[in-house]
Amino acid sequence: MARTLNVGMIGYKFMGRAHSNAWLKVDKFFDLKARPVMKVICGRDKSSVASACIRWGWDQFVTDWRDVVNDPTIHIIDINTPNDSHAEIAIAAAKAGKAILCEKPLALDVKQAQAMVAAVKKAGVVNMVCHNYRRIPALVLAKRMIEGGDLGTLYHYRARYAQDWIVDPNFPLGWRLQGKFAGSGALGDIGAHIIDLGRYLIGEFTEVCGQMETFIKERPLPGDSNKKGKVTVDDAVTFIGRFQNGALANLEATRFALGRKNGIQLEINGSKGSLVFDFEDMNRLKYYNGADFADRRGFRDILVTENQHTYAANWWPPGHILGYEHTFVHTVADFLNAVADKRSVPPTFEDGLANQIVMAAVEKSAKTKKWVKV
Ligand SMILES: NC(=O)c1ccc[n+]([C@@H]2O[C@H](COP(=O)([O-])OP(=O)(O)OC[C@H]3O[C@@H](n4cnc5c(N)ncnc54)[C@H](O)[C@@H]3O)[C@@H](O)[C@H]2O)c1
Numbered sequence: 001m002a003r004t005l006n007v008g009m010i011g012y013k014f015m016g017r018a019h020s021n022a023w024l025k026v027d028k029f030f031d032l033k034a035r036p037v038m039k040v041i042c043g044r045d046k047s048s049v050a051s052a053c054i055r056w057g058w059d060q061f062v063t064d065w066r067d068v069v070n071d072p073t074i075h076i077i078d079i080n081t082p083n084d085s086h087a088e089i090a091i092a093a094a095k096a097g098k099a100i101l102c103e104k105p106l107a108l109d110v111k112q113a114q115a116m117v118a119a120v121k122k123a124g125v126v127n128m129v130c131h132n133y134r135r136i137p138a139l140v141l142a143k144r145m146i147e148g149g150d151l152g153t154l155y156h157y158r159a160r161y162a163q164d165w166i167v168d169p170n171f172p173l174g175w176r177l178q179g180k181f182a183g184s185g186a187l188g189d190i191g192a193h194i195i196d197l198g199r200y201l202i203g204e205f206t207e208v209c210g211q212m213e214t215f216i217k218e219r220p221l222p223g224d225s226n227k228k229g230k231v232t233v234d235d236a237v238t239f240i241g242r243f244q245n246g247a248l249a250n251l252e253a254t255r256f257a258l259g260r261k262n263g264i265q266l267e268i269n270g271s272k273g274s275l276v277f278d279f280e281d282m283n284r285l286k287y288y289n290g291a292d293f294a295d296r297r298g299f300r301d302i303l304v305t306e307n308q309h310t311y312a313a314n315w316w317p318p319g320h321i322l323g324y325e326h327t328f329v330h331t332v333a334d335f336l337n338a339v340a341d342k343r344s345v346p347p348t349f350e351d352g353l354a355n356q357i358v359m360a361a362v363e364k365s366a367k368t369k370k371w372v373k374v
Helices: 014-029 046-056 065-069 083-095 110-123 137-147 186-201 324-341 349-368
Strands: 003-010 034-042 060-062 076-079 099-103 127-130 154-162 205-213 218-220 228-230 236-243 248-254 263-270 273-278 284-289 300-303
Touching: 003 014, 003 065, 003 324, 014 034, 014 046, 014 324, 034 046, 034 065, 034 324, 046 060, 060 065, 065 083, 076 083, 083 099, 083 110, 099 324, 099 349, 110 349, 127 324, 127 349, 137 186, 137 263, 137 273, 137 284, 154 186, 186 205, 186 236, 186 248, 186 263, 186 349, 205 349, 236 349
Parallel strands: 003 034, 003 076, 034 060, 076 099, 099 127, 154 248
Antiparallel strands: 154 263, 205 236, 218 228, 236 248, 263 273, 273 284, 284 300
16 A cells, blocks of 8 residues: 655646646556555635635645644645745745645746755755656657657757636736746746746757747736736747757747637657657647658648556547646656655756846847857
């Protein structure tokens, strides 16, 4: 019988729902080294957190995150709050000896991320950043193919993360549009994911050259639509760059691409072949093999649901497709095993810091209009 680990989760909205669902499902579908117990959920609004607690089957709720972090019965702290509170909560959790799963981006800036890495290292606690897209079976296959040499020498990593939810200038000035809560805009919110996928699939960035834009400079305040406040983050960012292995990078993150809801499109080209991935068709990986007979060449469409594919066998028979929520179940499955083994698995806080360093270089480049070393 696997041991149990008590989970304390902070934040109950978008990611709180995605993570609650993952904690709830994970041991039903995966044979784990340790099973989670959904012990306590935390949010500041008492009635909302109480209803989230009942809906998702958490044992109890609290309204101050310190009560979760200081609870000696809790083994895992799961941080789903806006970016400005990640560092304070994670550092306190590390000091209390808890394993930590933290949402991305790891922190507001490089300095905070460094302090978080130092804290988890000093405490020797298992840590992970929730870059859930790494755990899509199609992208696990892409990594296996790249590492196995199927693409040969890597030439290009093209990645676009496009949404459209703030095109309306009357969309209110929520926390994601304010630098003091978010750190950055499209860059940290969604660009961080395709930077992480670049590091996962291709390697380390060495230099970048970027541009950032805030199209709508002022927006109505959330509590009072007659008043406006300043938008202090980027609405969109594009950058080119280089990887250590010589491949070229071309990335774009925007929340101003009308019609694009959660579009993540990747294309990787190498000397022997190419891969194409589109999150809105996430069960498929397209593969072009340059060694095919000339009259048969074309992109092959791989439905990544066979039992051989990582995570796929834990779910349904081939062709019974997976969705967004499964990526979080895969993330917590690997995290629980890591906690049981007392050994972190990527992406760790060090990966979160490396990501933050790339983002800071992009910001500096956009500001100075120059190439910046990472
Ligand atoms: N992995 C992904 O794909 C993904 C997707 C969306 C958001 N995120 C990240 O998840 C985090 C949360 O984003 P979200 O979309 O769920 O935001 P949200 O606004 O929907 O929810 C934030 C939650 O944090 C709670 N909260 C805020 N400050 C708190 C505090 N001091 N103490 C306790 N609770 C507090 C709020 O009450 C709310 O429940 C962010 O870091 C975001 O970047 C990741």
